[in-house]
Amino acid sequence: MAEEAQVVDRQPLPLGQNLTEPIYNAILKAIDEDADRLDLLLSLLHPSDIADLLERLPNQHRGVVLHKVPEDLLGGVLSNVESAVQERLLEEMSAEEVNAAVAKLPSDDVADLLQNMSDEQAIATLRLIPEIQQALLNYEEDTAGGLMQLETLAVPQTWTVGRLMDYLRDSSQKLPNNIATIYITDPTRKLLGTLSLNRLVQISDDKRLSDVMRTDPFTVLPEEPQKDVAQMFEKYDLIALAVVDKNNRLLGQITIDDVMDVILEEHHYEMMHQAGVSDEEDLFGSTMHTTQKRLPWLVINLFTAILASVVISMFEGTIQELVALAVLMPIVASMGGNAGTQTLTVTIRGLAQKKITSKNAYALLKKEFLVGSFNGLVLGTLLAGGTAIVYGNQNLGLVIFAATIANHIFAAIAGNLIPLILERRGIDPAIASGILITTVTDVMGFFTFLGLAAWVLL
Structure with a gap:
C-alpha cells in the first residue's frame, strides 16, 4: 500500500480549548519556575494563541514570554496581538529583533507594525523592506490601501x-x-x-x-x-x-483574513466608545495610562450631569412640596435614555451599512417618532396606573403619563437626528452620540416631568 504524503505544521489549539485555564496556569507556573518547560509550551502553540496569551498576561510577565517566543513565530505573534499590547511589546525589543521578526511578514502586516515602532526600529525596518513596500505607508491605516498587501500573483x-x-x-x-x-x-x-x-x-x-x-x-x-x-x-x-x-x-x-480583523475591530471600537473607553486601552496596562485614556470622557460626562442637575434645581421648590416627584423623576429619565439608545444603535448601524440616505432619512425619522410615541403611550399608561394606585393621586398619574410619552418622543427624535448630524459634520457618531443622547433624555425628562408637575399639581 503506497504511503501518503503528510504535512505537519503548528496548528491552533482545538476550538473551545484555546488557552483554557489549565494551559494558562501551566504557562504561568513555567514563567516563574521552569524556563525549559516554558520553551516547550510556547513551541507547541500557534502564533495566534501566543498573541492571545500575551494579551492576558500582566505586564511583568509579558517581557519574559516575548523573549522566549521562537524567532520563526515572533512576526506572526506581533501581527496578531492587539495594538495597545503590540506597542508595549515593541518597546521591549531591539531594532535587530524587530527586523528578524518582520522579515517574512506580508507587506500589509509590516506597514501596520511600523505605526507602533520607535523611530530607531522604524528606520531599521524601512532599510530592510523594498522601496515598493514603503509605498504602503502613504495610505491611511483605515483605507483600502492601508489594508492592502503587495504580494499578488x-x-x-x-x-x-x-x-x-x-x-x-x-x-x-x-x-x-x-x-x-x-x-x-x-x-x-x-x-x-x-x-x-x-x-x-x-x-x-x-x-x-x-x-x-x-x-x-x-x-x-x-x-x-x-x-x-x-x-x-x-x-x-x-x-x-x-x-x-x-x-x-x-x-x-x-x-479575507484582514477584513475579518476590520469587522472585529469595528465592533470592538463601537462597543468601547459607547462606554466612553478608548478602543486602544490595554487590559493590563499601567494605572496612569488607563486613567489618562478614560478621564476625558468622564470630564465630559461631569458637565452633562451638571446640566441635568441645573434643570432639577430649577424645580427645587416643586420637589419640596411633593416628595413623590423625587422618587418618580429618575424613572422617566431612565426609560427615555433606554429608548434613545435603542434608536441610536439602529441609526448608527444604518449609517455604517450605508442604508440611510438623504432620500430615506425622513421616512426613518417618521417611523422612529411613531415607535417612540406608541412605546411612550404603553409605558406611560402602566406608570400612570401604578402611580395613581400607590400615591392615591390621579393628577400625579396624568403628569407621569404625559412626561413619559414626551420623553420617549424626544428620545426617538434625538436618537435618530444626533448620529445623522454628527455624520454630516464629519464626526464619528459612535464616539459622541452616547453622551449626547443621555444628556438630551435626562434634561428633557426632568424638565417635562417637573414642569408639568409644577403646572398641574401646585
Missing part, C-alpha cells in the same frame, strides 16, 4: 492553464502565502480579469487564460474606507479583492 492573459499550473508547481517557494485569486494583467499591470484557484483546477490545460478568466472582477481604489471594503466582502462573499489605481493598474490585494 499576476500573470499574462496569453498564458494557457497548463503553463500557469506548471508555474505554480515550479515557483511554489516564491509565491505569496495566501493565493485565493490569480490576477490576469497586460504588460503595464492593467487588470484584465481574475481566476480563482477553485475554477483553475477544473479547466483543461489547453485553455487560454483570456478565455476562462472573469472579465468583470470586483476592484477597489486605495483611498476607499475600510468599512466599505468590509461591506463588499460581506455582500459579495469575496475571498480576495484587487486594489487598483485610477487607470485600473493592479496595486495589490486585500484578503
Whole structure:
C-alpha cells in the first residue's frame, strides 16, 4: 500500500480549548519556575494563541514570554496581538529583533507594525523592506490601501492553464502565502480579469487564460474606507479583492483574513466608545495610562450631569412640596435614555451599512417618532396606573403619563437626528452620540416631568 504524503505544521489549539485555564496556569507556573518547560509550551502553540496569551498576561510577565517566543513565530505573534499590547511589546525589543521578526511578514502586516515602532526600529525596518513596500505607508491605516498587501500573483492573459499550473508547481517557494485569486494583467499591470484557484483546477490545460478568466472582477481604489471594503466582502462573499489605481493598474490585494480583523475591530471600537473607553486601552496596562485614556470622557460626562442637575434645581421648590416627584423623576429619565439608545444603535448601524440616505432619512425619522410615541403611550399608561394606585393621586398619574410619552418622543427624535448630524459634520457618531443622547433624555425628562408637575399639581 503506497504511503501518503503528510504535512505537519503548528496548528491552533482545538476550538473551545484555546488557552483554557489549565494551559494558562501551566504557562504561568513555567514563567516563574521552569524556563525549559516554558520553551516547550510556547513551541507547541500557534502564533495566534501566543498573541492571545500575551494579551492576558500582566505586564511583568509579558517581557519574559516575548523573549522566549521562537524567532520563526515572533512576526506572526506581533501581527496578531492587539495594538495597545503590540506597542508595549515593541518597546521591549531591539531594532535587530524587530527586523528578524518582520522579515517574512506580508507587506500589509509590516506597514501596520511600523505605526507602533520607535523611530530607531522604524528606520531599521524601512532599510530592510523594498522601496515598493514603503509605498504602503502613504495610505491611511483605515483605507483600502492601508489594508492592502503587495504580494499578488499576476500573470499574462496569453498564458494557457497548463503553463500557469506548471508555474505554480515550479515557483511554489516564491509565491505569496495566501493565493485565493490569480490576477490576469497586460504588460503595464492593467487588470484584465481574475481566476480563482477553485475554477483553475477544473479547466483543461489547453485553455487560454483570456478565455476562462472573469472579465468583470470586483476592484477597489486605495483611498476607499475600510468599512466599505468590509461591506463588499460581506455582500459579495469575496475571498480576495484587487486594489487598483485610477487607470485600473493592479496595486495589490486585500484578503479575507484582514477584513475579518476590520469587522472585529469595528465592533470592538463601537462597543468601547459607547462606554466612553478608548478602543486602544490595554487590559493590563499601567494605572496612569488607563486613567489618562478614560478621564476625558468622564470630564465630559461631569458637565452633562451638571446640566441635568441645573434643570432639577430649577424645580427645587416643586420637589419640596411633593416628595413623590423625587422618587418618580429618575424613572422617566431612565426609560427615555433606554429608548434613545435603542434608536441610536439602529441609526448608527444604518449609517455604517450605508442604508440611510438623504432620500430615506425622513421616512426613518417618521417611523422612529411613531415607535417612540406608541412605546411612550404603553409605558406611560402602566406608570400612570401604578402611580395613581400607590400615591392615591390621579393628577400625579396624568403628569407621569404625559412626561413619559414626551420623553420617549424626544428620545426617538434625538436618537435618530444626533448620529445623522454628527455624520454630516464629519464626526464619528459612535464616539459622541452616547453622551449626547443621555444628556438630551435626562434634561428633557426632568424638565417635562417637573414642569408639568409644577403646572398641574401646585
